[in-house]
Amino acid sequence: MQVSLIDIGTSKGIRIPSSVLKEMDAPKCFELRIEESSIVLDVVEEPRKGWGEKFEQSNNALLIDDILDVDEWDEI
Numbered sequence: 001m002q003v004s005l006i007d008i009g010t011s012k013g014i015r016i017p018s019s020v021l022k023e024m025d026a027p028k029c030f031e032l033r034i035e036e037s038s039i040v041l042d043v044v045e046e047p048r049k050g051w052g053e054k055f056e057q058s059n060n061a062l063l064i065d066d067i068l069d070v071d072e073w074d075e076i
Contacts, residue, residue: 001017001020003015003016024043027043027044029043029044030042030043030044031044
């Protein structure tokens with residue numbers, strides 16, 4: 001299937017026919033990558049898969065206390 005680039009604001013895009021999306025069960029999220037001279041779209045089944053594990057493995061400490069006294073505002 002041949003498609004043409006279209007203007008979308010200051011970007012470019014392509015139209016994916018609804019029949020193609022229906023055949024793919026209408027995915028909402030894709031991962032785009034470049035392989036050699038081709039653009040490849042892979043369906044992302046669970047966009048947030050693995051986020052919980054990544055968060056638990058990282059060192060995410062608060063940068064400031066979540067409760068501030070009024071007197072502390074001048075110190076920040």
